[in-house]
Amino acid sequence: MAGSNLAKSAQGRGRPKARDEVLLDRELEDLPPDLRWREWMLRIEAVIFASAEPVTRETLARVVGRDCSIDLLIDDLQEELRSRPYELVAVAGGWQHRTRSRYADSIRASSVPARSGTPTLSEFEAMVLMAVGYFQPVTRAELGKIFGKEISRDTIGALRGAGFVASGPRSPTPGAPYTYVTTKHFLSAYGFETLRDLPDIEALEDAGLLSRRVDDVDDEPEEQAEEPQDEQIERDIT
Template sequence: MTGTPLIDRELEDLPPELRWQEWLRRVEAVLFASKDPVEVDALQRVVGQGVSVEILMSDLKAQLKDRPYDVARIGDGWQLRTKASYGEVIRVAANVEDELSGLKEFDVAVLAAIAYHQPITRDGLRDIFGKDIARELIGRLSSRDLIAAGPRSPRRGAPYTYVTTDLFLTAFGLESLADLPDREAMQDAGILG
């Protein structure tokens, strides 16, 4: 028989406190094993019916407060993330660069414009910056998985649009696009036109 293995989700043979701890360990294990944010539906499949994943996450965050990693909300899911204060240590040990290293200042400006105006076409970016945005720049951002193709524009020729990804949220430590700095403050600072 193929399909989803059966697990005891309810754990009725355990006392309530041990049951809760087992659900916490299950959720942490799933998050630990995943390189991508894990959606609530997936987490709900490993805990008892009617158990609030949000409350489990709150308790897990509290348990991890003294650890070098934390659980963070990313888009529609949750992910274990190293605390920012340990990021450089990991990059040195693993001899890797972060998602933003090597990007030019203009690349980051285009990335910010996409974040604030998505979905946006290259023509829309040209209107913002007053010059054509090179396909190579879009390719750099896309190859780092910071942006992705969005819905086709309803304009003539149906040009591609671009949107940010979950990795963009992770790279900037955001839960969602709602956490972007206020546009008016960015405009007042001269960062956004």
């Protein structure tokens, strides 16, 4: 008896569990339509609430029926949360729970540790990040021309460390320097769904906050960056 149990246990351990072997009734055909829809709504809300990052449509489709409309579920959830201090927003190609901005002062006054706080940047680092957002893929030399002074590796390192920028493709200019691009974390942290949601660059230029002097960059070789060439690029411009 014991030997039989041990044999079964060993046999079970020897068979790897398939990724999709965890069963979930997605269709819920045994429920009436209204309860089925309600359960799908709750599943969507639970997944988004549990995730530290924006949740994509493809991920949400794993927990609801095959012919279920994700958009309609999201619409119903957003309507249901209309009176709550938090909302469901589309950011970085997915959806995420966000506290409504009018409660920001209350949260700051409470001094509670935020679930995922945005790293604090200096004013200059924030300006460089803004320039990368608009002119990407952009090299350090091009950023230097925009600001009229050299952009240090420490500044780029701070933006990389915060998860806001990553290495882009090599520039076709002499020396093939690395370029820099923004990441999906940048979109998520600042509440943008895509880079098309960035403020109008012409308005920023009129306000004197940004210049297009990048076109005046000399074709001088730039010292190559230390980052490995195969670094993963997190970019979302769609």
